[in-house]
Amino acid sequence: xxxxxxxxxxxxxxxxxxxxxxxxxxxxxxxxxxxxxxxxxxxxxxxxxxxxxxxxxxxxxxxxxxxxxxxxxxxxxxxxxxxxxxxxxxxxxxxxxxxxxxxxxxxxxxxxxxxxxxxxxxxxxxxxxxxxxxxxxxxxxxxxxxxxxxxxxxxxxxxxxxxxxxxxxxxxxxxxxxxxxxxxxxxxxxxxxxxxxxxxxxxxxxxxxxxxxxxxxxxxxxxxxxxxxxxxxxxxxxxxxxxxxxxxxxxxxxxxxxxxxxxxxxxxxxxxxxxxxxxxxxxxxxxxxxxxxxxxxxxxxxxxxxxxxxxxxxxxxxxxxxxxxxxxxxxxxxxxxxxxxxxxxxxxxxxxxxxxxxxxxxxxxxxxxxxxxxxxxxxxxxxxxxxxxxxxxxxxxxxxxxxxxxxxxxxxxxxxxxxxxxxxxxxxxxxxxxxxxxxxxxxxxxxxxxxxxxxxxxxxxxxxxxxxxxxxxxxxxxxxxxxxxxxxxxxxxxxxxxxxxxxxxxxx
Numbered sequence: 001x002x003x004x005x006x007x008x009x010x011x012x013x014x015x016x017x018x019x020x021x022x023x024x025x026x027x028x029x030x031x032x033x034x035x036x037x038x039x040x041x042x043x044x045x046x047x048x049x050x051x052x053x054x055x056x057x058x059x060x061x062x063x064x065x066x067x068x069x070x071x072x073x074x075x076x077x078x079x080x081x082x083x084x085x086x087x088x089x090x091x092x093x094x095x096x097x098x099x100x101x102x103x104x105x106x107x108x109x110x111x112x113x114x115x116x117x118x119x120x121x122x123x124x125x126x127x128x129x130x131x132x133x134x135x136x137x138x139x140x141x142x143x144x145x146x147x148x149x150x151x152x153x154x155x156x157x158x159x160x161x162x163x164x165x166x167x168x169x170x171x172x173x174x175x176x177x178x179x180x181x182x183x184x185x186x187x188x189x190x191x192x193x194x195x196x197x198x199x200x201x202x203x204x205x206x207x208x209x210x211x212x213x214x215x216x217x218x219x220x221x222x223x224x225x226x227x228x229x230x231x232x233x234x235x236x237x238x239x240x241x242x243x244x245x246x247x248x249x250x251x252x253x254x255x256x257x258x259x260x261x262x263x264x265x266x267x268x269x270x271x272x273x274x275x276x277x278x279x280x281x282x283x284x285x286x287x288x289x290x291x292x293x294x295x296x297x298x299x300x301x302x303x304x305x306x307x308x309x310x311x312x313x314x315x316x317x318x319x320x321x322x323x324x325x326x327x328x329x330x331x332x333x334x335x336x337x338x339x340x341x342x343x344x345x346x347x348x349x350x351x352x353x354x355x356x357x358x359x360x361x362x363x364x365x366x367x368x369x370x371x372x373x374x375x376x377x378x379x380x381x382x383x384x385x386x387x388x389x390x391x392x393x394x395x396x397x398x399x400x401x402x403x404x405x406x407x408x409x410x411x412x413x414x415x416x417x418x419x420x421x422x423x424x425x426x427x428x429x430x431x432x433x434x435x436x437x438x439x440x441x442x443x444x445x446x447x448x449x450x451x452x453x454x455x456x457x458x459x460x461x462x463x464x465x466x467x468x469x470x471x472x473x474x475x476x477x478x479x480x481x482x483x484x485x486x487x488x489x490x491x492x493x494x495x496x497x498x499x500x501x502x503x504x505x506x507x508x
Contacts, residue, residue: 022054026048027073031076040162043181051189058117059114062114064110065113069113070109074102078152079417080417080421087242125197129204133181134492136179137178154174154178155181156169168216169480171480172215172480176487177428187204190204219476224476232469233271234268235446237466238274240252240255240411264301269301270302273440278305279310280307280320293322302374315362316366335366335386377473380399380401380403380404381405384409386406390428398481403472404429408441427455434477441459445460448472451472456469
């Protein structure tokens, strides 16, 4: 390549119309808001380059910029998946799976940038100020629904450590966080570019302040119900490695029983084990394992544990509770299954390609919201991936749960940021529901949050640990519990009506 050709190439890459600079800047600014850097405040400015470019560029260029941003950013936040992909798949299949994932998610960001561009063409800056965050919000919402629902890397999760800010989630659900973050950046862009006139800028700023103030003030006015009767809980993190998980589960069960015997002290009310520690076959005998019941009876303690349960011709990823002297066998079967791992329409094909003892794609989804009871206190449990979905977890709080446990096994992801991202989602769920949430993970991170999403304690990664604590049972009623995902529904209506009216006026 000659010097002239090199200069021409750099001019195309770095020129005013280049999609690379805004996409790269936004990705590089947003990445440090996530583990292990945890600089969540950067999320409040990171999207300014992409939004600025998307407002002014040609539609196709905006689409490309959003797509490139999505690919760059999600290569980082989803790189933890390579621990699984490159371990259990051939290199070509692993690379293909990663490419398809980041392209799929990147398309959502491309759609966001394209919609921002098209909305701005109506030349109504005040409408644009709210249409941009509404678009981001609805794009994230679309990502969360259906068979391929996948919420990792959501913008609002970057705010997990700011527990005062999480009051917004109590009022608006998780969805209030990305909306407010993008609204701030959009108003900033429009104000700096002097597109918003003084009166319209004041109106947009006033609405922003009203939304934030309401999110801070209204949840704090709710009555906090506290419990004097504590539930002392022992959390068992056995740190079983994937090579053993795919083998004989009797050895896993024996290890967790031994750890329980060593950890339980006088006065402990409940022991919690993580996901799929035990295999149960209800076609043969619908009961808890004899070794478990014997240990629980001797220690006089209840055990909440994860199990794979076969019943009739179905396989469930489940949680069940054994209490000494309590005969009824209650089971919660996982409702939100992991796509391609727990559910796949053609699982026979998948398992012929990937020969594992994990029964990929073969799980059936549950349907019931089950509560368990300890010392007359209703408690609930969900499994792994489900903690990413607030519209599911809130159902347990609505039914009366005083505390929610997340039973998970993240050993597949080593010490990667996948463990951090999963643990942090529990903070958002706690703030949304107004109840404490405790995640119990096989290899970490075992972590607990109070009803406001404040971190109470955590374990290390890939360490064998047992933690005993009186978990926080304080709770408060939240607007999100009562009305669910009303916030994205409102902004969807706003966006559709606004675009319809502006299009009608423009073309008639």
